[in-house]
Amino acid sequence: MRVSEAMTRDVHVANPRETIREAAQAMASLDVGALPVGDNDRLVGMITDRDIATRGVARGWAPTPGSPTS
Structure with missing residues (x-):
């Protein structure tokens, strides 16, 4: 299989x-x-679900039970 x-x-x-x-x-x-x-048709990086989860938790932004999701 190819990419x-x-x-x-x-x-x-x-x-x-x-x-x-x-x-x-x-x-x-x-x-x-x-x-x-991307910024102005230029690739400037990648963001992953892991980036969001690990950095968010490290900063204390983890969701808490019963917290709003919107």
């Missing part, structure tokens, strides 16, 4: 000015674990 057979061509590119919540919502709706981040 081209497993990849998607319908790519959502996150903007560096998006919030973490917006990136996470995009990942959830697309059922993906990573998004490329």
